[in-house]
Amino acid sequence: MFMGEFTHNMDGKGRIIMPASFREELDGSFVVTRGLDNCLFLYPLPEWKKLEKKLKELPITRKNARSFVRFFFSGATECTLDKQGRISLPQNLREYADLDKETVIIGLANRIEIWAKEKWDSFLEDAEDSHEDIAATMDDLGI
Numbered sequence: 001m002f003m004g005e006f007t008h009n010m011d012g013k014g015r016i017i018m019p020a021s022f023r024e025e026l027d028g029s030f031v032v033t034r035g036l037d038n039c040l041f042l043y044p045l046p047e048w049k050k051l052e053k054k055l056k057e058l059p060i061t062r063k064n065a066r067s068f069v070r071f072f073f074s075g076a077t078e079c080t081l082d083k084q085g086r087i088s089l090p091q092n093l094r095e096y097a098d099l100d101k102e103t104v105i106i107g108l109a110n111r112i113e114i115w116a117k118e119k120w121d122s123f124l125e126d127a128e129d130s131h132e133d134i135a136a137t138m139d140d141l142g143i
Helices: 045-056 063-074 091-096 117-128 131-140
Strands: 002-009 015-017 029-034 040-044 077-080 086-088 102-109 111-116
Touching: 002 015, 029 045, 029 063, 029 091, 040 045, 045 063, 077 086, 102 117, 111 117, 117 131
Parallel strands: none
Antiparallel strands: 002 102, 015 086, 029 040, 029 077, 040 111, 102 111
16 A cells, blocks of 8 residues: 655656655556646556546547546656656656645555645645635445
Protein backbone atom coordinates (compact mmCIF):
# COMPACT_ATOMS: atom_id res chain seq x y z
CA MET A 1 0.00 0.00 0.00
CA PHE A 2 1.25 3.46 -0.90
CA MET A 3 1.02 6.30 1.58
CA GLY A 4 2.89 9.46 2.48
CA GLU A 5 4.15 12.63 0.82
CA PHE A 6 7.68 13.06 -0.51
CA THR A 7 9.44 15.92 -2.27
CA HIS A 8 12.10 15.10 -4.86
CA ASN A 9 13.78 17.06 -7.63
CA MET A 10 13.52 15.92 -11.22
CA ASP A 11 16.83 15.90 -13.07
CA GLY A 12 17.45 17.36 -16.54
CA LYS A 13 16.64 14.03 -18.19
CA GLY A 14 13.17 13.85 -16.65
CA ARG A 15 14.04 11.30 -13.97
CA ILE A 16 12.61 11.29 -10.46
CA ILE A 17 13.72 9.18 -7.52
CA MET A 18 10.88 7.08 -6.15
CA PRO A 19 10.63 6.99 -2.37
CA ALA A 20 12.31 3.90 -0.96
CA SER A 21 9.08 2.80 0.71
CA PHE A 22 7.36 2.66 -2.72
CA ARG A 23 10.06 0.79 -4.62
CA GLU A 24 9.30 -2.71 -3.36
CA GLU A 25 5.69 -2.54 -4.55
CA LEU A 26 6.86 -1.14 -7.90
CA ASP A 27 9.06 -4.16 -8.53
CA GLY A 28 8.94 -4.91 -12.23
CA SER A 29 6.95 -2.66 -14.51
CA PHE A 30 4.21 -0.15 -13.79
CA VAL A 31 2.13 2.34 -15.76
CA VAL A 32 2.26 6.14 -15.61
CA THR A 33 -0.48 8.19 -17.26
CA ARG A 34 -2.22 11.54 -17.19
CA GLY A 35 -4.14 11.93 -13.98
CA LEU A 36 -6.84 14.30 -12.89
CA ASP A 37 -6.07 17.78 -11.53
CA ASN A 38 -2.99 18.01 -13.80
CA CYS A 39 -0.94 15.44 -11.95
CA LEU A 40 0.31 12.04 -13.08
CA PHE A 41 -1.12 8.73 -11.89
CA LEU A 42 1.23 5.78 -11.42
CA TYR A 43 -0.22 2.29 -11.07
CA PRO A 44 1.56 -1.00 -10.29
CA LEU A 45 0.81 -3.37 -13.16
CA PRO A 46 -1.76 -5.48 -11.24
CA GLU A 47 -3.71 -2.33 -10.31
CA TRP A 48 -3.46 -1.02 -13.88
CA LYS A 49 -4.91 -4.30 -15.20
CA LYS A 50 -7.93 -3.94 -12.88
CA LEU A 51 -8.52 -0.36 -14.02
CA GLU A 52 -7.95 -1.27 -17.66
CA LYS A 53 -10.64 -3.96 -17.44
CA LYS A 54 -13.16 -1.45 -16.02
CA LEU A 55 -12.32 1.18 -18.65
CA LYS A 56 -12.71 -1.35 -21.47
CA GLU A 57 -16.24 -2.04 -20.26
CA LEU A 58 -17.34 1.59 -20.61
CA PRO A 59 -19.84 2.05 -23.45
CA ILE A 60 -18.19 3.54 -26.55
CA THR A 61 -21.55 4.99 -27.49
CA ARG A 62 -21.18 7.56 -24.69
CA LYS A 63 -19.13 10.59 -25.63
CA ASN A 64 -17.83 11.21 -22.07
CA ALA A 65 -16.70 7.59 -21.75
CA ARG A 66 -14.87 7.72 -25.10
CA SER A 67 -13.20 10.99 -24.16
CA PHE A 68 -12.03 9.74 -20.79
CA VAL A 69 -10.66 6.47 -22.18
CA ARG A 70 -8.78 8.39 -24.89
CA PHE A 71 -7.38 10.82 -22.32
CA PHE A 72 -6.30 8.06 -19.97
CA PHE A 73 -4.87 5.51 -22.41
CA SER A 74 -3.21 7.88 -24.88
CA GLY A 75 -0.96 9.22 -22.13
CA ALA A 76 -0.16 5.84 -20.62
CA THR A 77 3.35 4.47 -20.73
CA GLU A 78 4.87 1.39 -19.14
CA CYS A 79 7.92 2.17 -17.01
CA THR A 80 10.47 0.48 -14.76
CA LEU A 81 12.76 1.68 -12.02
CA ASP A 82 16.44 2.05 -12.88
CA LYS A 83 19.18 0.78 -10.55
CA GLN A 84 19.11 4.06 -8.59
CA GLY A 85 15.36 3.78 -7.96
CA ARG A 86 14.39 6.46 -10.51
CA ILE A 87 11.68 6.59 -13.11
CA SER A 88 12.09 8.38 -16.40
CA LEU A 89 9.02 10.37 -17.38
CA PRO A 90 8.25 11.01 -21.06
CA GLN A 91 8.21 14.63 -22.23
CA ASN A 92 4.47 14.62 -22.99
CA LEU A 93 3.62 13.62 -19.41
CA ARG A 94 6.07 16.13 -17.92
CA GLU A 95 4.43 18.86 -20.00
CA TYR A 96 0.91 17.79 -19.05
CA ALA A 97 1.71 17.97 -15.31
CA ASP A 98 3.96 21.06 -15.62
CA LEU A 99 6.81 19.11 -14.06
CA ASP A 100 10.06 21.03 -14.14
CA LYS A 101 12.25 20.64 -11.08
CA GLU A 102 10.54 20.25 -7.70
CA THR A 103 8.00 17.43 -7.55
CA VAL A 104 5.79 15.96 -4.86
CA ILE A 105 5.11 12.23 -4.85
CA ILE A 106 2.15 11.05 -2.81
CA GLY A 107 0.89 7.58 -2.00
CA LEU A 108 -2.83 6.93 -2.26
CA ALA A 109 -3.29 3.28 -1.30
CA ASN A 110 -3.33 1.57 -4.72
CA ARG A 111 -1.69 4.34 -6.79
CA ILE A 112 0.91 7.08 -6.65
CA GLU A 113 0.43 10.65 -7.82
CA ILE A 114 3.23 12.88 -9.08
CA TRP A 115 2.65 16.63 -8.82
CA ALA A 116 4.54 19.79 -9.65
CA LYS A 117 5.30 21.25 -6.21
CA GLU A 118 3.54 24.56 -6.94
CA LYS A 119 0.36 22.76 -8.06
CA TRP A 120 0.40 20.48 -5.02
CA ASP A 121 0.81 23.45 -2.68
CA SER A 122 -2.09 25.20 -4.40
CA PHE A 123 -4.24 22.07 -4.17
CA LEU A 124 -3.52 21.77 -0.44
CA GLU A 125 -4.36 25.41 0.15
CA ASP A 126 -7.70 25.02 -1.63
CA ALA A 127 -8.43 21.72 0.15
CA GLU A 128 -7.77 23.23 3.58
CA ASP A 129 -10.59 25.69 2.96
CA SER A 130 -13.07 22.86 2.39
CA HIS A 131 -12.04 20.15 4.90
CA GLU A 132 -15.25 20.51 6.86
CA ASP A 133 -17.37 20.06 3.72
CA ILE A 134 -15.28 17.07 2.67
CA ALA A 135 -15.61 15.52 6.13
CA ALA A 136 -19.40 15.90 5.98
CA THR A 137 -19.49 14.14 2.62
CA MET A 138 -17.37 11.28 3.97
CA ASP A 139 -19.76 10.92 6.88
CA ASP A 140 -22.62 10.57 4.39
CA LEU A 141 -20.65 7.74 2.74
CA GLY A 142 -20.22 5.96 6.08
CA ILE A 143 -16.52 6.78 6.46
